[in-house]
Amino acid sequence: MHDDESALHDAAEDGSPKEVAELAGRVEDVDALYEGRTALWVAVYEGRHDNVRVLVAAGADPWKPMMSGWSPGRLSLAGPEPDLFGRPAGVSGLTDDEIAAVVEAERLRxxxxxxxYEGTGLACVAGIDAAEAARRLEAAVESVDPEEFLDEIDPFDDESMAYVGVTDVPGGCVVTQPWGYMPQASGISKRLSAGTVCYGLYANPKSGDQGSVVRDGEIVGWDLHPGGSPWEDDGSLEVLFAYLYRYDAVAYSCAYAGLRLTDARAVTGPPDVWLRLPERDHWR
Structure with missing residues (x-):
């Protein structure tokens, strides 16, 4: 890829339409791929529809295949302007499941x-409730008022790492620790995910949001970046979710596990119950 073509991708995201038009006139291929996507795809993904129109006028193809079937045109069908491009005959629209995902994303966000949520750890677990989460973790339920306990606990005390909150939500439960990473620890996620899926999130104050996927006790994704741009080799679902939940790591994590929260209490507290974890290496 030439420098001008790489610069066009950057401008499609952050530049003005004038800058995009100037660069588009200099490149050899307005549809050159960078990390599996064209500049037009970037403009659609970032909601820069002003730049979208400039790129189309310069000859960019909205229906060029890329990103696990999500061409710029198809991606736009899941966005706020589904009529951004005219869909050619023979090009399929969104499936019923994809339409449902779009509707749910708007509701959930x-x-x-x-x-x-900086510094918070979450485990979003499908299909189990707080009581089952406690059983799987072999954790003791604390006989405290959940709200008072949240006010009284010292997040800077090492002892606080032994406590996690759990809240029942439609579709499963959320395990949370407002001050630490423990819900995403591999040993915790593996236990919680038996027969189901667990999406873990730690909002690391030093390095940003870190995600993980554990299915039935097996880690299938680690050091992920929920709410960030998709990778070139991501599957169709991951690309769609990255678009629907861009810059929203918590909503992405909940949606990936199929949780349908009706408010933010499971994340911000107070939880339904507090659990004290047993003494063990929770990274094994």
Missing amino acids: AALGELD
Whole structure:
């Protein structure tokens, strides 16, 4: 890829339409791929529809295949302007499942709202409730008022790492620790995921959001970046979810596990119950 073509991708995301038009006029191929996507795809993904129109006028192809079947045109069908491009005859639209995912993303993001979750660890677990989570973790239920306990605990005390909150939500439960990574620890996720799926999230204050996927006790994804741009080799579902939940790591994590939260309490607290984890190496 030439420098101008790489610069066009950057401009499609952050530049002005004038800058995009100037670069588009200099490149050899306005549809050159970088990390598996064209500049037009980037503009659609980032919601820069002003730049989309400039790129199309410069000859960019909305229906060029890429990103596990999500061409720029098909991706736009899942966005706020599904009529951004005219869909050619013979090009399929969204499936019923994809339409349902779009509707749910709008609902879930609205339900969660703006969250301050830095430093929080989450485990979003499908198909089990708080009581089953406690059983799988062999954890003791603390006989405390959940809200008062949250106010009284010292997050800077090493002892606090032994406590996690659990809240039942539609579709499963959320295990949370507002001050630490413990819910995403591999030993925790493996136990919680028996026969189901667990999406873990730690909002690391030093390095950003870190995600993981564990299915039936097996780690199938680690050091992920929920809410970030998809990788070139991501599957179709991951590309769609990256678009629907861009810059929203918590909503992405919940949606991946199929949890349908109606508010943010499972994340921000107080939880339904507090659990004390047993003494063991929770990374094994």
